Amino acid sequence: MDLKITKTRTPKPLPDDSKLGFGQIFTDHMFNMDYNPEQGWHDARIEPYGPIVMDPATMVLHYGQAIFDGLKAYRTGSGNVQLFRPQQNMSRMNRSAQLLCIPEIDEAFALKALKKLIAIEHDWVPRAQETSLYIRPTIVAMDPYLGVRPSHTYRFFIILSPVGAYYPEGFNPVKIWVTDKYVRAVRGGLGEAKTPANYAASLLGAEMAKEAGYTQVLWLDAVEQRYIDEVGTMNIFFVVDGELVTPPLGGSILPGITRDSVLALARLWNLPVSERNIAIDEAVAAHKTGALQEIFGSGTAAVISPVSHLAWKDEVLVVGDGAVGPIAQRFYDTLTDIQYGRVEDPFGWIVPIEKA
Numbered sequence: 573m574d575l576k577i578t579k580t581r582t583p584k585p586l587p588d589d590s591k592l593g594f595g596q597i598f599t600d601h602m603f604n605m606d607y608n609p610e611q612g613w614h615d616a617r618i619e620p621y622g623p624i625v626m627d628p629a630t631m632v633l634h635y636g637q638a639i640f641d642g643l644k645a646y647r648t649g650s651g652n653v654q655l656f657r658p659q660q661n662m663s664r665m666n667r668s669a670q671l672l673c674i675p676e677i678d679e680a681f682a683l684k685a686l687k688k689l690i691a692i693e694h695d696w697v698p699r700a701q702e703t704s705l706y707i708r709p710t711i712v713a714m715d716p717y718l719g720v721r722p723s724h725t726y727r728f729f730i731i732l733s734p735v736g737a738y739y740p741e742g743f744n745p746v747k748i749w750v751t752d753k754y755v756r757a758v759r760g761g762l763g764e765a766k767t768p769a770n771y772a773a774s775l776l777g778a779e780m781a782k783e784a785g786y787t788q789v790l791w792l793d794a795v796e797q798r799y800i801d802e803v804g805t806m807n808i809f810f811v812v813d814g815e816l817v818t819p820p821l822g823g824s825i826l827p828g829i830t831r832d833s834v835l836a837l838a839r840l841w842n843l844p845v846s847e848r849n850i851a852i853d854e855a856v857a858a859h860k861t862g863a864l865q866e867i868f869g870s871g872t873a874a875v876i877s878p879v880s881h882l883a884w885k886d887e888v889l890v891v892g893d894g895a896v897g898p899i900a901q902r903f904y905d906t907l908t909d910i911q912y913g914r915v916e917d918p919f920g921w922i923v924p925i926e927k928a
């Protein structure tokens with residue numbers, strides 16, 4: 573498929589790298605591609621960033637038939653730009669597409685288009701310490717129709733946003749709130765897809781956690797409300813008696829690419845690892861005996877997010893001594909060192925991008 577390129581005639585000034593937040597500023601160009609049953613995916617183009625005009629009846633606005641993904645481009649100390657495991661995001665898009673009845677994309681072509689877009693926007697990848705260019709590929713249902721069925725037409729777009737360091741004041745632990753009142757996703761539902769419904773379902777619980785003075789919600793399984801699923805928008809890891817334990821990919825949690833990278837590093841380092849169900853009661857019991865050494869979340873935004881406090885029913889567990897644990901620190905340092913090109917990448921995860 574051809575990729576048509578139209579450059580903007582009114583480029584925006586680059587933002588100040590030291591003042592970047594998250595997802596508020598967008599680059600000069602975006603990728604767009606359309607789908608209809610006659611032509612399949614067609615009209616792939618990179619063009620000036622701009623609004624998508626929609627009929628008020630457009631299906632995505634009513635029934636949420638949409639998927640997205642999230643990854644980052646990093647600038648190395650020598651000024652090069654690189655992506656971290658972008659093929660994984662493209663294949664996760666297709667797994668999400670299957671669950672949402674959205675036609676699959678050609679992963680190799682989508683990756684090629686993404687690389688071209690980043691090459692064009694090379695200067696937008698910020699240079700300040702631990703900043704990056706956040707990449708948001710999205711597919712939305714476009715039929716103007718109010719009946720409930722999968723749409724016949726779709727738009728796939730990719731937008732880019734320079735983002736600040738996740739830990740501007742240094743690598744800090746978070747306090748999390750375990751809820752047995754709200755659930756995020758259930759096995760057999762959409763939990764393992766990256767789709768807006770899961771994020772809509774998480775809003776009220778997250779607000780309640782904030783009201784109680786916590787940063788994130790820890791979601792339990794939606795059937796028994798007993799087994800740990802994930803935390804906020806991250807997968808979760810426990811270090812119990814020297815073993816790294818994380819819930820298995822059972823259908824209700826997102827298969828995180830950071831999660832997979834943590835597991836790969838743990839195996840490389842010969843750390844004992846187990847992907848198995850962990851009941852919240854087991855975590856509490858391990859805390860009582862002193863076996864629970866660390867808890868941390870993993871995800872593209874924070875990379876690793878150590879947990880200092882866990883609130884469950886009437887108890888607040890202080891994990892370790894409330895400071896960042898050595899295992900969380902080692903994963904954070906190694907992953908960010910690979911992403912920012914400070915160490916050799918032992919897995920072939922890095923995809924360099926030349927400036928266009």
Ligand SMILES: Cc1ncc(COP(=O)(O)O)c(C=O)c1O
Nearest residue numbers: 805806807826828829830871872
């Ligand atoms: C619900 C949820 N779980 C886990 C993750 C972590 O996935 P990844 O490591 O691919 O960013 C994310 C973020 O992308 C998420 O939104």
